[in-house]
Amino acid sequence: MAALSLFALLTGAVAGLVGALFRLALEQADLFRASILAWAGGRSGFGLVAAALACAAAAAAATWLVRRFSPHAAGSGIPHVEAVLRGELPPAPLTLLPVKFFGGLLSIGAGLALGREGPSVQMGATLAHEIGRRFGLGAADCRVLLAAGAGAGLATAFNAPVAGAVFVLEELAQHFERRMAIAALASSATAIALARVLLGDAPDLLAAALAPAPVEAYALFFIAGGVAGALAIAYNRTLLGVLAFCDGLTRIAPVWRAAVIGGAVGALGFFAPSLVGGGDPLTQSALLGDGDTVALILVFLLRFGLGAISYAAGTPGGLFAPLLTLGAQSGLLFGFACKALFPAVAIEARGFALVGMAAFFTGVVRAPLTGIVLVTEMTDNASLLLPMLAACFAAMLVPTLADDEPIYDSLRLQTLRRARALAAADRPEAA
The missing domain is CATH 1.10.3080.10 (Clc chloride channel)
Structure with a gap:
């Protein structure tokens, strides 16, 4: 040892x-x-x-x-x-x-x-x-x-x-x-x-000091986790659906498919440079509580689809950072809704953005401890650990009850199928 x-x-x-x-x-x-x-x-x-x-x-x-x-x-x-x-x-x-x-x-x-x-x-x-x-x-x-x-x-x-x-x-x-x-x-x-x-040793994201969540708001964090779990199911199915669609385009070479996707991203970047890329600036903005509700909804929907389409290009690149962006944005939107519906409860909407990062990650990947620790370390903020636990529990429960597979289990099976296909294609050449 x-x-x-x-x-x-x-x-x-x-x-x-x-x-x-x-x-x-x-x-x-x-x-x-x-x-x-x-x-x-x-x-x-x-x-x-x-x-x-x-x-x-x-x-x-x-x-x-x-x-x-x-x-x-x-x-x-x-x-x-x-x-x-x-x-x-x-x-x-x-x-x-x-x-x-x-x-x-x-x-x-x-x-x-x-x-x-x-x-x-x-x-x-x-x-x-x-x-x-x-x-x-x-x-x-x-x-x-x-x-x-x-x-x-x-x-x-x-x-x-x-x-x-x-x-x-x-x-x-x-x-x-x-x-x-x-x-x-x-x-x-x-x-x-x-x-x-x-x-350097600065945290990746800045989350301003948050007051501990009032006890009466804990139920809202639980509901937020359930919403994140439902969104995670939709995200997993969207990602796998887009991958299956692109794999079915056998008449278009993978390099050309990637070029089309890259060109579309470049065109989007021309009109809105802040909406492309891994998403860290968007995550940071959500953690600060910035954003108009309507604009935030539109950006969330755009990034929701853009993440799946980008992954389908077949280039090297991961899922975590885009997931954290979507989690922060959806959490902030939920926080805005709670502030409007329950004005008597002392709610900080940006607190839901922080919790939403861990909850959405948990719903997609099904790794709650990793999500909680990751978000806590990235933001250097542990003030909402209990609400985060409640939200991640619900985010884990909803996809499990819906029999939705964790995304990396599904992608691993896809990786195995592609590896077998490559091996089968190489055999005639070797012979």
Whole structure:
């Protein structure tokens, strides 16, 4: 165990370095996109075409990298990591690393509504397996190290070390395993220690001080969780439906599908630059309680569809960040409604935005502890833990009663089907 712990510390440092560099690169990509869109905004029709073509080219290039060099780099990567941990697929080769890094940089930088955590998790897992392989560790130790590397990737993506370790046990392993827990804590700790040297230690999001929720408002948080659970069912089914529709477009090459989606995102960015990308500024705005109700509803609906369409492009990119945006927006809308309906209750609408992030995440992923810890660490705010527990309970209950599968279970099965299809397509060539 001592040797495995040392390797876990090394894994965390390497995963933290790569994850931090990925975040820094994404920040520059976002700035570059903003400058391109600002330039295009002053050139009317020509600017619109230029913005659409630039984003189309970036999305197409990302998909081409995936299809040409590393098919398992498509999408989040978390379903692939889960399949590897279950022994259903072999670990990804090291070639996935540059594809995930630069493909994610292209797709997220182009403005697709994708998160940075998926690439960070899969890159961390891939690096961890390579470290274990090169040092001659056995299969069991490599498995533990791979999970720890994935957790380090998540920790770095959101500056949330405890959430990274919890994610390993709750979502990846889905049971408590002492060796894996020790390795996950070690890797997340060193990942954050190194990443903060490059990124700083400020929380990702700012949530102004919130007063503890009055007891009479607890029932409202429970209802908010139920609403988040129902929205999560709709989101999961929308995402899977869009993926199935795009997979059915067999006459259109995946690269061209990605180009169309990227072009549409570029056109949207031309008219409303703040609505594209991972969504952190929108999440921050909701946590501050900003927004007109009608405009907030329209933005929520647009981002709801944009997240599913962006994921269907087949480029590297995760789901967490867009989920947190939708959760914050839907929570804020629910808070506005509660303030209007119950003026006598001391309600802060932005408190529902904070709780909504964890609740919607829980409803989609079915990992409540990860959601609660993640939101708490990202915002450095623990004032609404009890309301968050109530909301996450309801958000977990509603999809479970509706027999709605957690999104990563569904995506893992889809990953397995695609892997079998690729293997079947390769057999005639090998023969």
